[in-house]
Amino acid sequence: MTALLDATGITKRFDGTGVVLDDVDVAVEEGEILAVLGPNGAGKTIMMSILAGSEPPSDGAVSLDGRPIQSSSIDVSFLLQNTMAIDTLTGRENITFYSRLHPQFTARWEEYAEAFEIVDDLDTPVGEYSGGMRRKLELVIALSIDATIYFLDEPTAALDMAMVQKLHSIIRSLRSDGATFVVSSHLPSDIEVADRLLFLRDGQITSTGDTETLLAELPSVVRIPEVALSEALRSNLVDGRTFDDGEQVRGFVSPDSTVEAIAEASCDGGAGAVSSIETVDPTLTDLFNYYSQSRRP
Numbered sequence: 001m002t003a004l005l006d007a008t009g010i011t012k013r014f015d016g017t018g019v020v021l022d023d024v025d026v027a028v029e030e031g032e033i034l035a036v037l038g039p040n041g042a043g044k045t046i047m048m049s050i051l052a053g054s055e056p057p058s059d060g061a062v063s064l065d066g067r068p069i070q071s072s073s074i075d076v077s078f079l080l081q082n083t084m085a086i087d088t089l090t091g092r093e094n095i096t097f098y099s100r101l102h103p104q105f106t107a108r109w110e111e112y113a114e115a116f117e118i119v120d121d122l123d124t125p126v127g128e129y130s131g132g133m134r135r136k137l138e139l140v141i142a143l144s145i146d147a148t149i150y151f152l153d154e155p156t157a158a159l160d161m162a163m164v165q166k167l168h169s170i171i172r173s174l175r176s177d178g179a180t181f182v183v184s185s186h187l188p189s190d191i192e193v194a195d196r197l198l199f200l201r202d203g204q205i206t207s208t209g210d211t212e213t214l215l216a217e218l219p220s221v222v223r224i225p226e227v228a229l230s231e232a233l234r235s236n237l238v239d240g241r242t243f244d245d246g247e248q249v250r251g252f253v254s255p256d257s258t259v260e261a262i263a264e265a266s267c268d269g270g271a272g273a274v275s276s277i278e279t280v281d282p283t284l285t286d287l288f289n290y291y292s293q294s295r296r297p
C-alpha cells in the first residue's frame with residue numbers, strides 16, 4: 001500500500017547550527033494518527049514544517065498522494081506554533097480572515113469554539129489572549145479546515161488536561177471521517193491519541209512503532225528512593241539515568257543487570273533501602289522518557 005504522505009532522506013542544515021535533521025524517512029498511511037515525540041530541540045518543528053511543505057528540506061523529498069507537498073494545498077491544514085493568529089484582530093476577525101483565505105474552511109469552528117471554551121473571548125483582540133487562549137483559537141481555525149491531512153505542531157503545549165482530552169476527541173472524530181494526522185508533542189499524554197509513535201532526538205529517528213509494541217520492548221522499570229542512589233547502583237541502569245518521581249526516582253534496568261543486583265547495589269550505597277526498591281508497571285511517561293533518551297536496541 002502506498003503511503004498518503006511519503007518523506008524520504010529529509011535533511012535540514014542551517015548555516016551555523018549545522019545539520020538539525022539527518023536523513024529522515026517518514027511514511028504516513030491514510031487515516032493514521034502519527035505522534036512525533038522528542039525533547040526540546042530534537043527537530044520536531046523543523047520536521048513538521050518540512051513535512052507540511054512550508055519549509056524546503058536541504059535534501060530529500062516529501063510527497064502527498066504521489067505529488068510534491070505544498071503547504072498552500074487545499075488538502076493540508078498546518079498549525080505551526082504561535083504563527084497563525086493575528087494579534088491586532090479579535091478572535092472572531094481571525095476566524096473570518098481564515099475562512100476567506102481557505103476554500104475548505106467549514107462552520108465547524110462554532111462547535112470547536114464551544115468545546116475549547118473561547119466563545120466569550122471571541123470579541124477580544126488576540127494580543128490580549130493568554131498563551132493557552134491563543135493556542136485554542138489556532139486549533140479552532142486549523143481543525144475547521146476540511147483537510148485530508150492535519151499537521152499540528154505541539155498543539156497541547158499550553159493546554160490544561162481537560163482541553164487536551166477535548167482536542168484528542170476532536171482528532172479521533174475527524175479521523176473516523178477519514179482524516180490523517182501528524183501531531184508533534186513533548187507531552188507523554190499525547191501518546192494516548194496516536195496509532196503510531198515516532199521518537200526524534202538530535203535530528204534522527206530513534207524509534208518508531210505502536211504504543212503496545214514499544215511498551216512491550218521497554219526494559220523493566222524500577223522505583224528507587226533517592227537516598228539509595230549511588231554510582232554502583234546507577235551502573236545497573238540504562239545510561240545510568242534516573243527520572244524524578246516525587247521523593248523517589250525511576251530508572252530502566254540495564255539488559256546486563258537485574259532488580260536483585262540493583263537492590264544489592266543499594267546496600268553498598270549504605271542507605272539500607274533494599275526493601276523499598278521495586279519494579280513497577282511502565283507508564284506513558286516511562287515510555288516517553290525511555291524512547292526520547294535512548295536508541296531502540
Ligand SMILES: Nc1ncnc2c1ncn2[C@@H]1O[C@H](COP(=O)(O)OP(=O)(O)OP(=O)(O)O)[C@@H](O)[C@H]1O
Pocket residue numbers: 014015017020038039040041042043044045046047186
Ligand atoms: N531558522 C533556524 N536557524 C538555525 N537553526 C535552527 C533554526 N530553526 C531551528 N533551528 C535549530 O534546529 C534544532 C531543532 O529545532 P526545532 O525547533 O525543530 O526543535 P523542537 O524539537 O521543535 O524543539 P521544541 O520542543 O523546543 O519546540 C535546534 O537546535 C534549533 O536551534
